Amino acid sequence: METITSQVLISRLADWGVDTVFGLPGDGVNGLMEGLRRNADRVRFVLVHHEEAAAFMATGYAKATGRIGVCLATSGPGGIHLANGLYDAALDHAPVLALTGMQETSVLGTAYQQEVDLTRLFADVAVYNQLVVNPQQLPGLVDLAIRHAYARRGVAHLCVPNDIQVAAAGDDPYQHVAPALPPATAAVYLGSPVRPRDDDLDHAVRLLGDPGRTAILAGVGARGAGHLIEELAERLGAPVVKTLSGKMVLPDDSPYTTGGIGLLGTAPSEDLMSDIDTLVMLGTNFPYTKYLPEPGSVRVLQVDVEQTRIGTRLPTEVPLAGDVAATLEALLPRLERRTDRSHLAKYQAATREWRDRMTALQDPDRDPIAPQYLASCIDDLAAGDAVLCCDSGTVATWAARHFTIHGDREFYLSGNLASMAPGLPYAIGIQLAFPQRQFIALQGDGGFAMLMAEFSTACRYRLPITVIINNNNSLGQILWEQMVLGYPEHGVRFGEPQPDYAAWAQACGGLGARVTRPGDLRAALAQALAHPGPALLDVAVDPNEPPMPGKVGYEQAKNFAASFLHGQPHRAAIATTLFKDKLAQLRGGVSD
Template sequence: MARTASDILVDVLVDWGVDTVFGIPGDGINGIMEALRTRKDEIRFVQVRHEEAAAFAACGYAKFTGRLGVCLATSGPGGLHLLNGLYDAKLDHQPVLAITGLQFHDLVGTYTQQDVELDKVFQDVALYNQRIMGAAHVHNITTLACRTALAHRGVAHITIPVDLQDQPAGDDLRAPRNVKGHNTSLFAPELPVPSEEQVKRAVGILDAGQRIVILAGQGALKATDQLERLADRLGAVIVKALLGKAAVPDDSPFTTGQVGLLGTAPSQEALETCDTLLIAGSTFPYIEYYPKPGQARAIQIDIDAARIGLRYPVEAGLVGDCRVALDILLERAAPHPDRSFLETAQAGKAGWLRLMEERGTRPDLPMKPQVVAWELGKRLTDTAIVACDSGTIATWWARQIPARRGQMHSLSGNLATMAPGLPYAIAAQLAHPDRQVVAYVGDGGFSMLMADFATAVKYGLPIKVVINNNRSLGQIKWEQMVFLGNPEYGCDLHPIDFARVAEACGGKGFTITDPKDCGAALDAALAHPGPVVVDCIVDGNEPPMPPKVQAKQALHLTEALARGTPDALKIAATVFRNRAREII
């Protein structure tokens, strides 16, 4: 049979090293599905239960491999369902290619069924976004889509009418100027090296600094050794953005952990008292947690020149890969013998860790959410991959689950969307079949895409899904009270027996209600050879307290309780008991 446009599309994907495509079949992509079927020994199609899960999985695949993630959806609603996961990839700078179908090429724009011009819909989310016009167009467009997504670490989208997917490929279809072979498939870009002028500026700033903080983000995930060596040389403190959680292990003597609303008190204190800030691969978005402008002299390392100075005024901008730039600074920066700033931070960290242990070992009923995170963190292997979700769950993940050297951790960073934890875990287990993979999620996020637990069962993926089930949209609940002083409203969730859901899907389910049973139940779940859901029923009145409570936040919480928040007395009692314990 003659080769088709879809065959060429799959050829290009294989040439670019794509081995996995996440999606759902549909009549708008029948030609592509047939091409995937005939090449199934080279490229696997992973069927999910919702296109949003396909896009999240493609983003997770990119995060946990550094390679191109690919998702596929049919015309109309199928393509529209991809958008949330694609925005997750866009905002976290992950290389993802979305492929969608269109209606028959001569019916587009005629109000036919599912007549959605997806290339127009995707104009904002995709940095490369094209409609394929025929078989002779496929190679050029697909090649550019793959190259652009990888080169610029973002989303590319191509869409192709369903009838053109089966169009026979032949040289006679080519335009005269479309010379065969003119578009090279592969590329191997060299990492940019910062300019000598900016390096000299950066070294001068570091040499003059006395209280240096390094803010590490996801751009520094592969620069662990360089970060620690530079911190040692400078007597610096490393603080971490959420996406940079695994950049430095939490047992490193140089880090005080996360920053921001979900961060640690010693990290915040280091930022508040530093005189020099080195931002390594991060554009951490919460500007209010940076040093006040003018307090610290700043240097920023980023692969994208447009992001230099985005969050904080900098005097030196090193455009390049973090590992390369940090190696250069290590060679040139003078050693700092004064360790007093680092030692102060280390003392603060020791006190913070004692507090986290106290919170993570409480015997209270209902079970505290910190207990689940604490017990899980102790049981993760050195090469575990942890996919977190958005909500209060992210607070417990950030504080109670330590990142160890060799582990990978991620969540939806800048979009902070609910629901990616499960699809991320599925992608991680497919990419790394020999590693322990855990999705650490809330009941709100998990229930949005929980049908995809059946995907893990179908493909024999031994992921472990640990659910902090507080039976509410917890983050929204606390934001309503603490940010605005409004009573909680609309956040209660009807209970779901997630262990029974897991069993109904063909997996294994556990339920934990008592902290004294938590460790043993997690041991059993982690030892089970197949996919597991662990439904942990936790206290919905346990607040995710910021590292430092502001007077305005305390006032708003008091107002919310006084104005009729459900369980106001229980919440007040919980907050009072927690604070009393910490003071004692």
């Protein structure tokens, strides 16, 4: 058979180490599908039910492996569906390549069926974005797309018209003098760890050598440097705060961490930010500045591999452009150990008290089931190498506070985009890269319903993924956000009839069960986690359990009360739940 352009494209992906493409066929990518068929021994194609899920799978794969994730969609609506998952990759700096189709070049601009200019559509999301118009551009454009995705930690997009996809690989209809030929081989382009200059490190040593109260804020950009961060915390006597995306950077039981920051964070972390004079920011561009110190009130040292992010959130006295691990390896030998441990000890005690408060809410006797209890059961029964892929919404609060990172556990969610629905697609994408690990997709009922067809995908590929639905039959996070604004809830409860998600799981060929009583939860969860294939556990949790912030501010409390006065329809049930929470904490010996 004559070699076609798509065959060369997919082969070039394989040369770059790509082993999986997530996608959905269509008439706009039939040539690309033939390229995949001819390279099936090198690149696996994973058939999904929705292109958004394909983009989420590629993003999850990239986040977990550090290697480029690849998704594929047809022209027009298929490519449009990719957008949400691609923005998730872009905002969380994951290297992803999107391949899309396009109508034949001869009809472009004629309002042909499904003619959508996908390069214009993706102009905002992609760091590299190219329409292929000549077979000679490939595989050179593949090299450039992948290099851009790796170097700029973002999304690359190649749009290939139908006629180019099936054209002979050697065709050059315009007889160009210098076609865009690639190098002979595709070297892996991950780059070397970047280390700051010695002069900048000396400046950092001078700042950190001054006595004072220091805190460390670690984000997902510091992943893999946890032991070095703990060593830094020990040298400086500094507590470590973690962003939500950076939850797995440091074990939750580390003696140095106060836990998370922000709406889903802890009270000790919030107190700490107003009780320091120096902040060390490692691999984070945490956007919620109201949870950070007042600009100018603290001295800031920030380490980030991307120079443009340094100083975005706070005025930065010492900017260190570099990989976090490489930077700390160069910095630590230059630092003296501080002898005053009182600042660290203060927040270690506060963190122990906070953990006791959270444990008190994990009440196994509460009916309806407390979502904190569900999260604690997952934490107790999950394996030491469990990968938890979490949805956005209230479920992220319960995971942040009650799922413990220790051992080899990992945690993924849509960080800066905070999109609903990525939990299950993430789990599928990452499981295919690490098939020996345990995978749990923790989702709200709203998020699961959006891409629930992908449970069928998990069943088709026989992936041992456990989906756990924190089912409050509502859009829980939006409900509480409305109340914090001082408004009664509106349009956020799904009501009846409720979907039978367990029956859906069984219909797909997986294990499905629903739990409504707290006494049945632990055994049902153990059974789902032990199931050798896809399993789904639909857990009816208390819909009136509020995801309270670490500390309730005056305005939040005032607006919450105003919501009651303005006719909050479930105020009695919410008040009862809040009373039960306080009672549980008092029984546990915890008081404000």
